[in-house]
Amino acid sequence: MEKMRIEAGMATPKGNSVDERQVHYNSRIEMSKAMPKFDAKEGDIVLYMSLFERQAKRLKVDPSDWVSCLIPLMPTEIVELIARVPEEEFFNFEYIKRILMKKFKLNAEGFRQKFVQHQRTQEKSWKDFVYEVTNYFQGWINDLNITDFDGLKNLFITDQVKKRVPQEVRNHFVDVWGTIAKPQDLADKLDGYECVRKTNRKPANLNPKVQQQGNVRSITYSRDNGDHNANQKPMKQEKGLPRSQYDRKNRPKFTCYSCGGERHIKKFCPKLVKTNSDQDSRRKANVLL
DSSP states (O other): OHHHHHHHHHOOSSOOOHHHHHHHHHHHHHHHHHSOOOOTTTOOHHHHHHHHHHHHHHTTOOGGGHHHHHGGGSOHHHHHHHHTSOGGGTTOHHHHHHHHHHHTTOSHHHHHHHHHHOOOOTTSOHHHHHHHHHHHHHHHHHHTTOOSHHHHHHHHHHHHHHTTSOHHHHHHTTTTGGGOOOHHHHHHHHHHHHHHHHHHSOOOOSSOEEOOOTTSOOEEBOTTTOOBOTTOOOOOOOTTOOGGGSOGGGSOOOBOTTTOOBSSOGGGOHHHHHHHHHHHHHHHHHHHO
């Protein structure tokens, strides 16, 4: 990996003279002194790349050398990522920059969230905070290719409309949500979505049936007069209902298997109780005799 860093620092897209190589080498040395190494875990890639560009311009480093100066400042995992870039794009700083932003999942929506949610810490001054917010905003509009006032106006209007869209609808457009920058485009997508929903919505049932099982009563309603269906099954008392609300007409009737009478069972049949009492009296009389 260190060999690749050295080769990247010495390699140039054009020119092979000793003087040119010395200039490229000096540029890399100056940038390594002016810039700290990037910390992938704690650092902010947006702010780091912005600072790198500023320092490179201040030191008058040729743009063709920016990638060569950047590689020694990156951790191993990012150097390996840059190493997989096509050879024709290897010295294209803007291309490398986009690769790094994608690596850290910073697209237009990511920049927007950082711009809106970024907070100032006590360790930093307000100037630092303004600088950071400015970079997030710049990354947001750059990713959407906004270069004029009309584009900026459309972006802000679109952002305000997006805030009023329900989360369920946002989830439907999750793949393109961050790339929509014109209010008319957003309105067309939202209207189309609602039109499809209305088309696929099932019509209301004119004769709904309420059928519940277990301890909940099962009733069939008629929309015409609201009366119960004559063919309904005996309903069961619903849990938690007072006894006064229970339909006594549908309460199951008990039948005695001994005498055939209603409202009692064989165990409590009056005739059997009387017979058993007579038999007990006779047994006691026989014992006494």
